[in-house]
Amino acid sequence: MQQDLKELYTKIGLVVLVIAIIQGVVLFSGVGQPAVNIGNTQANPDSGTPPLRCQPPVVLGRAGEVVAFAASGGTGAYQWSAPGGTPETGSGTVFATQYASDVPRTQKITVSSGTGQTYQQSSCIVTF
DSSP states (O other): OHHHHHHHHHHHHHHHHHHHHHTTOEEEOOTTOOOEEEOEEOOOGGGOOOOOEEESSEEEOOTTOEEEEEEESTTSOEEEEOTTSBSSEEESSEEEEEOSOOOSOEEEEEEEEOSGGGOEEEEEEEEO
16 A cells, blocks of 8 residues: 555656646755756746756766756856856856765756846756
């Protein structure tokens, strides 16, 4: 009975994840970690700026290994933030960073683009 419930909860979780991905929002939770909303702050729809995206949305990280992300959409000028990473900030379409520790956690990587009416922000996650 307990195994059946565990399998049911796993299936329900996968369905929720698929629906969230289809809607452009990903929820991620590591063991003992709260869920993290990986979403986008979109520009004013009248600005004509395409939606900003950070890809891939979730990466498995290991201490000392480089993790890389790519941005698309927005204004084409990208600024990156990776708190605790080396480097912690960067610019350009592609951003790579690494972390010294693989203590179990989730780490949010943020990319932003534009200013004022065209400002957008999108996030990806590194999980350890």
